[in-house]
Amino acid sequence: MSRLYLKNNSNIEHIKFSKTTQHAEFSNELRSKVREYFTTHNTHRYANANMVFKTIFMISLFLIPLIVLCLGLVSSTPMLFVMYMISGLGMTGIGMGVMHDALHGSYSTKTNINKWVGYSINLIGANASVWKIQHNVLHHTYTNIEDSDDDLNMPYFLRFSPNTKYYGIHKFQHIYVWFFYGLLTLIWVSIKDFIRIMRYHKLGFFKKRHEVKIELAKAVLLKVMYYGYSLIIPIIMLPIAPWVIVVAFLSMHFMTGLFISVVFQTAHIMTSNEFPNPDEHGMIDDDWSVHQLATTSNYAPKSRLLSWFIGGLNFQIEHHLLPNVCHVHYKKLSVIVSETALKYDIPYHSQRTFVSAISDHFRMLRSLGQVA
Template sequence: MATPKFANVPHSFHSELKRRISEYFLEVGKSQTGNSSLFTKAVILGVSFLAVYIHLVFFTPNLFFQILESIILGGLVAAIGFNVMHDGAHGSFSKYKWLNTFASFSLNILGGNSFMWNVKHNVIHHAYTNVDGVDDDIDIQPWMRMSTTQKKYKLHKYQHIYFWFLYSLLYIFWIFVLDYQKYFKSKIGNMPLKRMKLSDHLVFWGFKVLHLFMFVVLPIMMVGFSSWAISFLIFTLVAGLVLSLVFQLAHTVEHTAFPVPDENTGKLEDEWAVHQIKTTANFATNNKLVSWLVGGLNFQIEHHLFPKISHVHYPAISKIIRKTCQEYGINYIEYPRVRYAVASHVAFLKQMGSAA
């Protein structure tokens, strides 16, 4: 499909919002990028990941601790993705470009590819959130139906039950299937992949080989195939489930919209910023532990409106955004608890599985 266009609005909501956020940072005298608390968190997560990995691979714990540490490793992979890689990929981790690049490269070490992520997430998802045929995040066909514009199959009637299993497979499919599909097809969904430079190809293959060695070859050599298989399955399934849930709770719940471009003009109804708010939801924003673990991605509205502002500032700017939404009559979607957001996602999946 052709790339949709957003409505042009004079004196737009977005321009007013940017003005107010800029004023806030000028008043408090803070940088919009990460601060010492974020850097400390990155060190804690990185050191914890290395410690658990080394103990699992080189010190062979008994079965109980092997399973426990594998679960923890899966959680750490997700946490590094949320807190370090995600901010780095958006250029909000640090004011230094090289440090952002270094942070985003954590994805390559963990088996993904930063080039593919940039195009899929930063370019496509952040521009055309919840637009079927463009946003690859809602394209889980034929296994799941995430929009009424997608074809419905009989199995979708049960997707609100089996989604737990499918979500758990995300990380395994991401590192072993999806990146390669994008690479060889030169497409992300229906959107063409931007041209890769030689360095992009070398990073893709170099880190894929490094990941295979670190997480498959070396562990098998050290602990044997059976022990490796147990740990690998546990940590990848945990990481996949956590990653999937956090991103799905942000956009595929009962109250979020799935706009369709006009057939004749190809235009979407709203300006870009209003589109982002209508297609996005927050959850558990008063829970500091959740915010710490998921890298502020429970403040998804703030992130989609200002992706180049580090997540450490989301609690503060959310007050400004919420107030501006009230003044403009725009619905600010938020679930006060994680379980409410999960329940809404389940209800949404059930609705998509039965709706015409």
């Protein structure tokens, strides 16, 4: 896929990263040390037995409660909500700790295994092809670059970059943003794939008209399938008022959307992170690896439970520098990355806890809402 971005919704330009000698040395030494780590420990960069267990666990956590609901085995409202919430936890685990690695190609040496495990995203009504463009290409390549990183492409009432046009309503975004975070997965499995397919067609990723039609058809099919077994069949089968089932379903998505949003946003929309603009020639001042360190932050590096559940995404720096490495290795590799960054006097941003990361994210949102 070509390295392109949309500028002012009209002109497509190229973005390039500088290659200074010092930064090239950092990148080369880091890659060398990572290779040495895997050789010394006689292991590989892919998933291990623990990752396979997590895959089975998260998919089961998502599907089993929905199967119970589809079979009409629940008759009480409290148990209905419990089933949906458990399924929501599974959805979160699939999104952050299963399909994420697979669609990066870091789950297995075998392409087909990566592909089929990555298709677990389809279980939750999303399109794997669209996600790979949005995340692997646009977000990972152009992190925190306005008009290029699609994670910054938000409705006008949300301002996630100092380079985004300011509106007065942004003054309150640190208060109301949490509600919209909760809508993330619901919007995703409803309309966002369709919006992105058309946007990526304009960007040149789906170049041919038949490619667009195929992706749109896939999106429709996946969403009909998802809504069918997660909502419609339970409404038909359960002896509970349909509106109660809908509320429970929406509650599941709100919980899941809020948690996933916070996990990802506390890695990039932080007071310590940079939001660089390319110059008139499309050049970014930093080498790509250094750019990732400047625009990304870790948090809660000592929390094993959180790290396990969110697929190592608290080690976002390692993930961005080494996206082809499975997250089960991030904790140990973080020592190598931080020490190498220190050697070359390159900032390595990390928050001590998840709570402190959320607090810093809150401050950044408030700051972005005050500066015109």
